[in-house]
């Protein structure tokens with residue numbers, strides 16, 4: 594069984610509040626752990642949320658404002674302390690290479706890290722491993738910022754009853770998957786006859802940005818979209834001025850991009866007393882899918898697979 598969920602480590606923009614830590618999100622995706630935008634305090638939030646340093650296989654930073662990266666030194670040093678043995682890819686906007694170097698060496702520690710830095714330039718494809726492709730696109734904020742998306746290719750799910758009915762078992766199943774056809778008991782069997790489409794899943798992470806084409810492109814057909822919604826709709830002017838989205842705009846991106854589950858986060862401290870409910874309502878007024886108002890330390894599952902590849 595695949596295990597795919599978002600662990601919310603922090604949800605505050607700019608200044609943390611009593612109930613919200615600075616940003617931080619771990620996407621558990623089968624055997625991978627992608628840590629997005631570790632803000633200040635992420636190391637301790639990981640402890641509260643049951644996330645270990647050795648789970649982290651990639652770190653993706655959207656930009657180098659403090660609420661998205663001041664947790665980097667602590668997380669890296671914890672990974673070193675825990676002797677994380679594997680190579681960890683670190684993605685960040687290429688213009689921030691020097692800032693990343695400062696964060697990485699912000700204090701003295703015995704460096705046992707195996708990092709592979711992946712500055713993201715003008716292009717968008719970062720990596721394509723067999724199980725998913727990770728992409729980045731430039732967003733529209735006051736400093737160089739990228740959003741990310743993860744795309745699992747469409748595949749096919751083998752149907753055990755259909756295989757059994759044709760007497761196909763053991764290594765023949767793998768051969769049929771590889772070659773697309775097989776002769777069993779004198780009969781030609783194609784892979785389509787004994788399998789059904791398995792639509793790939795998509796995850797998108799859109800942080801600090803104004804409305805822009807890249808935000809829609811990243812969100813396209815996402816099963817889960819994590820989207821900043823710093824402001825309520827009444828503050829649309831402020832949002833535009835400071836390069837942020839309103840809750841209604843986050844809903845608009847989700848609605849126009851065919852998103853299934855929208856996770857709102859990165860809230861301004863001004864909404865602390867009302868607990869963000871207004872923001873969820875405003876996103877839901879334009880987006881008919883599911884809206885989740887992210888809360889610190891919650892685990893939000895990636896929705897079950899779509900039933901067919903039709904998007």
Ligand SMILES: [Zn+2]
Pocket residue numbers: 606607658660661801859
């Ligand atoms: Zn921010």
